[in-house]
Amino acid sequence: MAPSSTPSAAAHAWLTPRNLLWASVCVAVVTIALKTLAWYVTGSVGLLSDAMESFVNLASAVFALAMVTVAQLPADDNHPYGHHKAEYFSSGFEGLLIVGVSFGILWAAVGRLFDPQPLEQVGWGLALSVLSSAFNGLLAWVMFRTARTHRSIALEADARHLVTDVWTSVGVLVGLVGVALTGWLWLDAVAAIMVALNILKEGVELVWRSSQGLMDEAVAPEVQATIDATLQRFVQGQAAGAVRFDHVSTR
Numbered sequence: 001m002a003p004s005s006t007p008s009a010a011a012h013a014w015l016t017p018r019n020l021l022w023a024s025v026c027v028a029v030v031t032i033a034l035k036t037l038a039w040y041v042t043g044s045v046g047l048l049s050d051a052m053e054s055f056v057n058l059a060s061a062v063f064a065l066a067m068v069t070v071a072q073l074p075a076d077d078n079h080p081y082g083h084h085k086a087e088y089f090s091s092g093f094e095g096l097l098i099v100g101v102s103f104g105i106l107w108a109a110v111g112r113l114f115d116p117q118p119l120e121q122v123g124w125g126l127a128l129s130v131l132s133s134a135f136n137g138l139l140a141w142v143m144f145r146t147a148r149t150h151r152s153i154a155l156e157a158d159a160r161h162l163v164t165d166v167w168t169s170v171g172v173l174v175g176l177v178g179v180a181l182t183g184w185l186w187l188d189a190v191a192a193i194m195v196a197l198n199i200l201k202e203g204v205e206l207v208w209r210s211s212q213g214l215m216d217e218a219v220a221p222e223v224q225a226t227i228d229a230t231l232q233r234f235v236q237g238q239a240a241g242a243v244r245f246d247h248v249s250t251r
Helices: 007-014 017-042 045-071 086-114 122-150 153-182 186-214 221-237
Strands: none
Touching: 017 045, 017 122, 017 153, 045 086, 045 122, 045 153, 045 186, 086 153, 086 186, 122 153, 153 186
C-alpha cells in the first residue's frame, strides 16, 4: 500500500506559479479594499498612492497569470522552443504599469505639498495599512521561494512588486506617524513623493530586465569563462578522439 502524502507535501505541490498568481489576485483585491478605506477615512495622499499601487498589483497579477498559462504550453510547429518567454512580456508590462503609476503619484503628491490638507482618524489608517502590508509581505516571501524553484520570471516580478508595495506602505506609515507627532502636514506629501521615486526605480529595473531576457542577453563574463574552462578540461582529460568547441554561446 502506497504511503499517503503528508500535509507538507500537499502544500508544496500546491505552490505552483499559477496557483500563487491566483492567490496574488485575491490578495490584491483585499488590499485594495483595505487601502482605499484607509485613504477614505484619513484623506492622506500617501495612503492614496499606496492604494493606487495596489490597483497595479491587481492588473499585473492578472496579466502575469495569463502569461504563465501561455508559457506552460508545450512546443509546437510554430514555437519549436516552447512558449516560456511569454513570462518576460508579463515582467515588462508590470514594469511599465509601475512607471505610469509612479508619475500619477508624483502629480498628486506635489499638488498636496503646496496645498496641505488636515488628516483625520490617522490611527485607523495606520491599522488598515499595516494589515494590508502583512498580507503582501507574507505572499511575497512564498512567491520568491517558489519563483526560484520553478525559475519563473513572471512570479519573481510579481513578488518584487509586492515587496515594493510593502516598502511603499512603510514609507507612508512613517509619514503618517510624523504628521501625527509633529502636526507637519507636508510630511504626508513628502512620504508620497519618496514612494513614487522608489517604485519608479523598481519599474525601470523590471522593464530593463525583461527586455534583456527577450533579447537573449549572454550570461556574465565570469560565468562564460567558467563554462569555457570546464569544456577545455573535458577536452584535455576526458574526451576520446578529436573534440573541439568553438564560439560557445549562452543566454
